[in-house]
Amino acid sequence: MRTVAEVVRAIDSNMSARARLVEVVCRQEKTYDVLVGTTMAEDKVCAPQLEAAVAVVLGLLPDQINITVTPVTQKEVDLHFGAYERMLSEKLGTTPPIR
Numbered sequence: 543m544r545t546v547a548e549v550v551r552a553i554d555s556n557m558s559a560r561a562r563l564v565e566v567v568c569r570q571e572k573t574y575d576v577l578v579g580t581t582m583a584e585d586k587v588c589a590p591q592l593e594a595a596v597a598v599v600l601g602l603l604p605d606q607i608n609i610t611v612t613p614v615t616q617k618e619v620d621l622h623f624g625a626y627e628r629m630l631s632e633k634l635g636t637t638p639p640i641r
Contacts, residue, residue: 549600576596
């Protein structure tokens with residue numbers, strides 16, 4: 543799982559500067575779901591190519607890596623370092639909101 547997360551972190555340098563890795567989930571039979579949050583809708587275009595590339599690097603079939611890119615508007619998140627990542631994960635439902 544750690545290796546998968548480290549390889550998938552390459553998303554940060556292959557999508558826009560606003561794309562962030564939010565969650566990596568391992569399903570049965572070594573299928574991985576990768577959730578990416580961004581404020582740039584164009585980042586969705588990169589997902590199929592990144593799925594194929596990550597699968598090759600990890601020695602998996604392309605169907606075993608599923609990258610879901612969820613865009614949110616810039617008005618929904620604070621773009622300051624640290625707050626941006628937290629707010630993205632809250633908007634995507636992977637982290638409960640701070641009360």
